[in-house]
Amino acid sequence: MVEEVKLFRTWSSPYALRVVWALQLKGIQYETVLEDVSEKSDLLHRYNPVYKKVPVLLHNGRPISESLVILEYVDETWKQHPLLPQDPYARATARFWAKFVVRDCYTHEEEEQEAALAEASEHLQKLEEELRGKKFFGGDNIGYLDIALGWLANLIRVSEEICSHKVVNYERFPLLCAWLKEFSDAPVIKDCWPPHDKLITKFIALRQLHHARSSST
Template sequence: MAKDEVKLFGYWASPFALRVEWALKIKGVEYEYIDEDLMNKSPMLLQYNPVHKKIPVLVHNGKPVAESLVIIEYIEETWKQNPIFPEDPYEKAQARFWAKFADEKCQPSIFSAFLKQGEELEKAVKEARENLKTLEMGLKGKFFGGEKIGFADVAIGWIPFWTGMTEEIIGVKLVDEENMTLLNAWFKDVLNVEILKERLPPRDKTLAHCKNFRESLLSAGASASPST
């Protein structure tokens, strides 16, 4: 049988490309990583994702799959070893629910706090805290997947890394140990899972990148989304 050819088009600072890499690593799938310049996207990326023209894109034996959560499900169904999803249909639905909640509620509210100042920052921080407190409800134990990481942890695991940097940049805590005990513990535990930890981008480099990104958006008076 011919060896699978797997390529991942990503961006070093993208949490959405990162979670695809995590899924590939957990599955033990060998892949070629292509880091894109998002200001000058390659013809191959535009060819493989002509609809959204964004990363990440997984190319498996010449066939492209776009959108990070869709890609993770594709990886799960294609390579059966080391399952990411639980077997129980209800638990599987719950994992999808919390991943979707994080993308639709937590990520936009954290990003809003990242961009705001003054009174608008206070409002954005309040919303982000409420969404993160709600996210805490999804924890089934040490992780969203119970005692071992699963789909939701892989999908949401980037939040502790980028939230910590957001807190440092805006000077406000979004998660505190007293009010979000379980989530605070998960923030620490998930980033200490070796297979996830080893693929995190360098914190200092990412922090500088985030600071520059924020300053450029604020000076331009523009709104943008990190979603890819």
């Protein structure tokens, strides 16, 4: 039987990228359906009627939504290149950190930005500890948590280019810095990054929109 694997995504969604990377790592052939966030397709409404968001993975006619749920599904359905570790405690640790988010630092006013950065740093310190003695969060190979935190690599690259601050500096987070580079440069990962210039343009527009809104109140 030829399998039908379709991924509904946008060109820039970091959540959708998680699924792209997982499918690439496992070597699964799939078809991409590019969605426009400003005009979502009827199919997206049909396949994710609760949140109407990408990513949606369609596997032999059955839709799965929510990027972390999709990662687990992909890992359970295709066994090659396991994403989650075997040990239950290591799995729990990976799942815990996968939900971790850093508040956007680039869209805040200066004072808010500093508070957001302080909180981010405190949490990043704990992630730094998770990397001790390992190349990737998954060990020698890219795994579930690397993929889940991939947006962080993305955000940091862009933030540092368009903002004045450096969220992750080498002196304070040497292991995270090394991870950012190893992960971003890994062939499977690198090949799937959204076009850099287009991303920068998008983030600058978002920041301007935010500033315009803040100053109009």
